[in-house]
Amino acid sequence: MQSYLQSRRIGLAAKAQVERDLEKARLITLHSTGGGGVDDEPASTRDHDDVSEPPLRPHSPRSEKSLDLDRMSNQNDGNDEEEEGDGGTTNSSSSDTSSDTSTPAERVQTMATVRTQYTSRAALGHSLTGIHARDRRTHEGKGSQVFVVGWEGASDPQDPRNWSVARRIGCTLQISLIAGTVGAGSGIDATVLPQAAAALGVSEVVESLDTALYLVGMGVGSLIAGPFSETFGRNYVYCGSMFIFMVWIMASGLAPNIGAQAVFRFLAGCSASTPLVCSGGSVADMFDGLEKTWGFPLYAISAFGGPMLGAVMGAYIGPSPLISWRWTEWVMLILSGLVMTLIIFFMPETYAPLLLQWKARHLREITGDDRFRSEHEIVEATLFTRLKVSMTRPFVMLTEPIIIAMTLYLSVVYIVLFTFLVGFPYIFEHTYGISQGLSNVIFVAMFIGTEITFVLVPIVYRMTIKEMNLAESRGEGRQFNPEIRLWYAMLGSAVSIPISLFWMGWTDFASISIWSPIFAVALFGYGVMGIFICAYMYIIDAYETYSASALTFVALVRYVAAGGMTVVGIPFYENMGVPYTLTILGSLSCLLVPIPYVLYRWGWMIRKRSKYAVSREI
Known part of the structure; x- marks a missing residue:
């Protein structure tokens, strides 16, 4: 609409x-x-x-x-x-x-x-503001001349970056709601593991495949989501993927056995991958480099809470005597339907090339001149060619030290996060004798921890302005180094993850108050969100043109790794015990703490030697 x-x-x-x-x-x-x-x-x-x-x-x-x-x-x-x-x-x-x-x-x-x-x-094409008349280049097909359609000046109100702040915030929150909804799908099924396993006649480890394959599907689907948004626009892809997601969620709710359920959950995960790839582009459509300092956290802090809120939503469905465990899927179906209705009626298109394509089409209708074209239309790039690039270029990033470091960091963070989905019963339920529902409600503490990350936004924003003013005083324009984004991790988030894991592991005893591990969970949420924002924004600013491919590679690796570790999470907690399991995970995260500090000091040298990263240095 x-x-x-x-x-x-x-x-x-x-x-x-x-x-x-x-x-x-x-x-x-x-x-x-x-x-x-x-x-x-x-x-x-x-x-x-x-x-x-x-x-x-x-x-x-x-x-x-x-x-x-x-x-x-x-x-x-x-x-x-x-x-x-x-x-x-x-x-x-x-x-x-x-x-x-x-x-x-x-x-x-x-x-x-x-x-x-x-x-x-x-004459008309030459005089219209924002229209650039030029000859076609060799690779642009037949015809000697085109009128390249652009925005009508820097303040064109049709440009998403010129929308009012309220409209851009509203659109960002809607995108965040989409990401949060599909994220909730990854956490809600883990809350009914005992009931689902008993009903389907399998062990809880086998039933955890339900969550694992959903995560793997999100990673695999990220390879193909980007080209669709570049062909049809963000809005159509969000709506289309949500509809397909609802179909597979419904099929999962009706699945008669574990095999069918696992397949449908994998397909639902593939459909849920759209926000992983498109949301960063949507935010970049509406916010410039400085505004992204607060625009992207506004999206991420709400979107990243999806798995946690999903666990809370499903907390009391499993042990309830009134409804079936399958209501986890029906709740997701209802929520997805409401979100889809919202974006159909209220969410605008933000993809500038598509908006200019619409403008060019209107100009052709008005003038009768077929030479009015947007840059998006001049070179006919098919969906197949875009898919080919999308599925091959991300693996080129294997040679990029920045991408490898951030992928490793996020993979470990996600492994810890999603093993919590199956590990919370061992941390809280078995240790303190609380109910299954209350154990999952404790995920609220982690969500609150993610919201605390908001306090970093004004600090990093002021740092960014200061660096931009310094560059402007040198005559280099209003720009900043991508490394400024690393402050989101350096201001306590990086060290918060190992501290919270050690704290939780070695205070998780019945003789110690339950509030001790709960506060540790909140600290973990703060650390995870800071790392997530830092990694995404640093990659986007450091790789610019190639950032979509870089983020696709990061999403693929971290979700496949997290999905695989979810399956071994239950044996891990059972055999090693909570203290040693969290000690191992905390030790791994300790090894990764220096990454943002090292990149902040020498990241510019790595970018300078890279074939894909920007090489500017303020």
Whole structure:
């Protein structure tokens, strides 16, 4: 709905722009043919340029938009006779124009044809603000000239970066809600492991495949989600993937055995991968580099809480005597339906190339000139070619030290997080004798910990402004080093993860208050969120053009690793015990703590030697 209304608004804006610039184009045409000394091109050149222009189409059908232009053009006819020049050619042109009774689309085409006697650019296409007339390049197919459609100035209200702050925040929160919903799907099923395993006649370890394959599906699906958003736009892909996600969730709820359930959960995970790849692009569509300092955390802090909130949502479904454990899937289905309805009616399209494609289409309809094209349309890149790049280029990042370091860091963090889904009963339920439902409710503490990360946003924001002002004082423009994003990890988040794991592991005894491991869980949430924001924003700013491929590789590895470790989580806790299990995980995270500090000190040197990263240094 919003996309349709948005397209209509872009069409009205294009119509208004043409109405403003049509008189300007007419004057340019008169000037170019009036003998004023501008048209000095030889006849041979003019004859050659005429080949590139479209033929005059006096009988082409007119759209409703061109009818309004007709009235505007006719109002100018009466003034044409008053224009007098030094030479008779100008008077003649004025007389010809005043007697013209053609339609606006025909007048535009006539002006374009006359204009080619002066240059290869049509008058209207040359005069419209934000339109760049140029010859096609060799790889861009047939045709000698195109009018490349851009925004109407830096403050064009149709550009998502120029929307009001409230509108951009609202759109960001909707994207965050999508990510949080599909994230909840990864955590909610783990809350009913005992009941689902008993009903399907399998062990809890086998039933944990349900969660594991969902995570693996999210990783695998990230390879193909990006090209769809670049072809059809963000909004259509969000809506389409949510619908497919709902189909597989419903199938999982109806699955008669563990095999069918595992397959459907894997397919649901593949459909749920869209926010992993597209959300970073959506945020970049609306926020510039400085604004992303608070825009991306606004998305991430809410979205990352999905698995935790999913565990809370399913906390009392399993042990309830009133409803079946399958209600975990029905709850997800209902929630997904509500979110899908919300984004259909209220979420606008943010992908700038698609918006410009809509504008170019409206300009073609208004003027009848097929040369108005967005950059997105000039080179016909098929979905297949985009999929080929998306599925191969991420593996090129295996040679990038920054990508390898951040992938390893996030993989360990996600392994710990998702082993908590099956490990919380051992940490809290078995140790303190609390109920299954209350044990899962403790995930609220972790979610609260993630929200504490908001306190870092104004600190990093001020650091970023300071660095931008320094660069501007040196004449380098308003820019900053990507390493500034590492402060989200360096301000306590990196060390919080091992501290929280050791704290939780060695205070998890019945003789010690349950609040001790609960506070440790909250500290873990703070650390995880800081690392997540740091890794994503650093990769986006360090790799820019290649950031989508880099993030796809990171998502694939971390979700496959987390899915695999979820299966071994139960034997791990049972055989090693809570203290030693968390000690091992804490020791692994200790090895990764220096990563953000090392990259902050020497990251610029790594980027300088990279084939894909930006090499600037403030």
